[in-house]
Amino acid sequence: SYELTQPSSVSVSPGQTARITCSGDVLAKKYARWFQQKPGQAPVLVIYKDSERPSGIPERFSGSSSGTTVTLTISGAQVEDEADYYCYSAADNNRVFGGGTKLTVL
Amino acid sequence: EVQLVESGGGLVQPGGSLRLSCAASGFTFSSYEMNWVRQAPGKGLEWVSYISSSGSTIYYADSVKGRFTISRDNAKNSLYLQMNSLRAEDTAVYYCARLSSPLDYWGQGTLVTVSS
Numbered sequence: 001s002y003e004l005t006q007p008s009s010v011s012v013s014p015g016q017t018a019r020i021t022c023s024g025d026v027l028a029k030k031y032a033r034w035f036q037q038k039p040g041q042a043p044v045l046v047i048y049k050d051s052e053r054p055s056g057i058p059e060r061f062s063g064s065s066s067g068t069t070v071t072l073t074i075s076g077a078q079v080e081d082e083a084d085y086y087c088y089s090a091a092d093n094n095r096v097f098g099g100g101t102k103l104t105v106l
Numbered sequence: 107e108v109q110l111v112e113s114g115g116g117l118v119q120p121g122g123s124l125r126l127s128c129a130a131s132g133f134t135f136s137s138y139e140m141n142w143v144r145q146a147p148g149k150g151l152e153w154v155s156y157i158s159s160s161g162s163t164i165y166y167a168d169s170v171k172g173r174f175t176i177s178r179d180n181a182k183n184s185l186y187l188q189m190n191s192l193r194a195e196d197t198a199v200y201y202c203a204r205l206s207s208p209l210d211y212w213g214q215g216t217l218v219t220v221s222s
Contacts, residue, residue, distance in 0.1 A: 001168055033207055035151070042214055043151065048207035055208070086151050090205075093165040095141065100150035 002026040004087050004098035011104040018074040020101045022087030025068055030091045032070040034063060037100075038083045046085075047072060077105045108132040108211045110202045115216030122192050122220070128185040128202030128213060136160075136180035141205050142187050144198035145215070154200070155187065170196075192220045 004024040012018045022032060031050050035043035045054050047063035050070055060075045074081055082105045087098040114126040126142070142154040155176040156165040164176055175188040185202055199215040 033205075033210070035210075037151075042201060042212035044212075045207055045210040048210075052208065054210075084150075088151075088153075088205075095153040095156060095165070095205075097143075097151040097153055 002089070002091060002094050002096045004032075004089060004096055006085075006087060006098040006101045008099070009102045009104065011106070012077050014079055014105055015076050018077045018081070018103055018105070020072045020074075020085050020103065021069055022071070022098045023069045024089070024096075024098075026089050026091045026094075026096070027065065027070055028068045030089045032063075032065070033088045034061075034070075034072045035086045035088060035097075036081075036083045037086065043086065074103075077103070079105050081105055108204070108209075110204065110211055110213035112200060112202050112213045112216040115200065115218045117219045117221065118192055119222050120193060120220055123188070123190045124192065124218060126187040126189065126200055126202075126216060126218070130183045130185065130202075130204075133204075135178075135183040138204050138206055140178065140185045141203045142176060142185075143201045143203050143212075144196075144218075145201070146195070146198040149198075152198070157185070189218070192218075194220050196220050 034047040036046045037043040046061045050065040051063040062073045085101045109131045111129045157176045173191045177186045201215045202213040204211045
């Protein structure tokens with residue numbers, strides 16, 4: 001089975017750039033997605049195929065990939081971006097989520 | 107509008123069984139692969155199981171293999187998860203999810219509590 005590793009928390013002030021990393025061997029050969037989850041709500045897709053942004057997701061959300069690490073970048077983070085963020089990838093007969101990163105914007 | 111509505115959660119004793127259902131609407135259910143994902147209280151997301159659009163290909167997380175069974179009825183636009191030999195660590199909100207980016211959809215989840 002595969003593993004994806006994320007930092008447990010990231011903290012930024014409003015307007016700063018937040019970067020959340022996700023590492024795992026599977027990312028060298030498979031795309032990653034990023035989900036945002038706010039308390040009491042279902043997850044929402046914010047990035048897919050490493051760097052593509054779904055319709056309706058603000059442009060401040062972007063993704064990148066290098067080797068076995070993908071990064072979610074929130075440029076000019078807003079208070080409403082405070083949430084848990086999860087990376088996700090699928091390979092062969094496995095699907096895996098990262099452990100999640102709590103983003104604090106204050 | 108795409109909707110996924112889970113049902114069947116509740117309180118069950120350790121060793122017991124429960125069957126979750128997910129009613130899909132707003133899209134051609136038979137064309138999409140589906141997943142179950144769970145989230146223990148205060149914890150992260152954990153993928154549980156996958157089923158292909160036809161039901162011919164099925165995968166499970168190691169943590170549930172041999173105890174859980176995923177299935178679907180395309181005529182009824184429904185996804186199921188039969189959970190047997192439940193353990194305390196299976197306590198979680200269970201989400202039905204269509205992970206077909208960029209159009210990923212999740213239900214609101216159903217809570218399963220395994221406790222005596």
